[in-house]
Amino acid sequence: MTKGLETSGNNVTTDTFFTSFDLAKEMEKKNLTLLGTIRKNKPELPQELVTTRGRDVYSTKFGYQDKTMLASYCPRKRKIVTLLLTLHEISDSEKKKPQMIIDYNKRMSGVDTIDKLVQTYIVKRQTKRWPVTVFYNMIHASVLNLHYMVSPKRRLENKRGYK
Structure with missing residues (x-):
């Protein structure tokens, strides 16, 4: 990394x-x-x-x-x-x-903010296998990114010519 x-x-x-x-x-x-x-x-x-x-x-x-x-x-x-x-x-x-x-x-405030935002729509289940945990974290990050991409504020930015 x-x-x-x-x-x-x-x-x-x-x-x-x-x-x-x-x-x-x-x-x-x-x-x-x-x-x-x-x-x-x-x-x-x-x-x-x-x-x-x-x-x-x-x-x-x-x-x-x-x-x-x-x-x-x-x-x-x-x-x-x-x-x-x-x-x-x-x-x-x-x-x-x-x-x-x-x-x-x-x-670390950014990481904590993301954790709080994702916590609302959590799909994570208790598991002892680390690849499954990584997969759940990837889903959470994807959902958060998708939410940002389709948010009304983001659509306003796109209408102003920031495509």
Whole structure:
């Protein structure tokens, strides 16, 4: 998916489904940075970063390995957000939210918007086979694209000469 971006120094933002230490190493080889939430059940994660016991609200814990950084942020009681990234710092905001979470939220808002739009007309079924999951996601993306293509606003643009 990153073909053509090698050695560009761009950032790739991923969701929990794709984020892993192996992906971070591959991105590093291609001179790309990675930012993404990571699931708490990954065996590579230290227990101190995924436990909520004894954590204050708005507290952040960090872990480093080579050029990869893990951040564990506690936005509210009994909730942990864990991110894997390459280079960021803490913001000066009131909630002392790490800059990586601000960047992640800014970049992933498009994906979340698409997920919310597709959720209304979902055809996805529970399955353990990943090709079926990919197929369902392709159907959802196609439906969303079709909706955009036939929406009244889009038809107005076409009438103005943008065919």
